[in-house]
Amino acid sequence: MTTRASLVIRVMAAVSILALPSVANAQPAGKVPRVGYLSAQSASDPQVQRALDVFRQTLRELGYVEGQSVAIEYRWAEGKPERLPELATDLVRSKVDVILTTGGVPPGQAAQRATKTIPIVVSGAADPVAAGLVASLTRPGANITALAQMSDELVGKELELLREMAPKVTRVAVLWNPTNPGNTHQLRGAERAAAALGLRLQPVEARSPGEIDRAFAAMTRERAEALLVLLDATFYDQRARIVDLAAKSRLPAVYGYSVFAETGGLLSYAANRFDGVRQLAVYVDKILKGAKPADLPVEQPRKFELVINLKTAKTLGLTIPPSMLLRADQVIE
DSSP, rough: OOOHHHHHHHOOOOOOOOHHHHOOHHHHHHOEEEEEEEEESSSOHHHHHHHHHHHHHHHTTTTTTHHHHHTEEEEEEEGGGGGHHHHOOOOOTTTTTTTHHHHHHHHHHHHHHSSSSSSSEEESSTTTTTTTSSOSSSSSOOTTEEEOOOHHHHHHHHHHHHHHTTTTEEEEEEETTTTHHHHHHHHHHHHHHHHHHHHHHEEEOSSSSSGHHHHHHHHHHTOOOEEEEEHHHHHTTHHHHHHHHHTTOOEEESSSSSHHHTTTOOHHHHHEEEHHHHHHHHHHHHHHHTTGGSSSBBBBBOEEEEEEHHHHHHTTTTOHHHHHHHHHHHEEO
């Protein structure tokens, strides 16, 4: 082979290497990336596992197979938010490459306090800007980005739907958790919407599962006529109990998770949870390939679903307007 031909071959080889797609700058060759999964919820919850299956499936579609090309470290608070700081610190010690938090603001804040360097993706935060997790929706800054619920706006829509379904209602109890920063923003949104709709809100606190029965007793004393349940990991875990107590109290109730209506609740208006899970997997993939959370805009829900439980409506003696039934994404009979 001539010297000139040899030189041409070497140049072409160098060009072809430079043309290869860039793989995660933070991932040395041969290293299996590690994802920390921090959840405020219970690992035994079937709905939580369904969402986790969608997350894993989306990762597979993006080229990651758990146990082979990606490792996932799970930490479950099991509905006990006081455990979150310890679990977040444990993930940092495990030297994961990215932390995904689920269950609202508290797990996101626990991860934020545990590390200023490991990338974090927060799921389910009602308003990550107001909660101090990110600087802005378009430019999050620092090491955190998020999928926001923006539920302080959604509660207004939920109250509109509740009024449409039960037009005689004037007093609406609001089940909220004052230890959840996101609930404060949701409650303010509900108050603005209630004023416009001519409704009187009756906020009732429940900080833990042990306070839920007492909260419903307070609703009865205050003669609430309907119920709005705010987004909270504890309420999500206790959904069957809350739906049952609402039925026993004969309160038409609206929820921000579709699984409540599927469990027997009257009405839900919520972001499609599986669409959100897929968005989370895409952001985890981008971060593992070198993207910085500071440059990834906070994602907001793109699909919303109205679910009506017709059986529960009949039990409460409510007649669903035909226009609502036509708009519903799912009607449970």
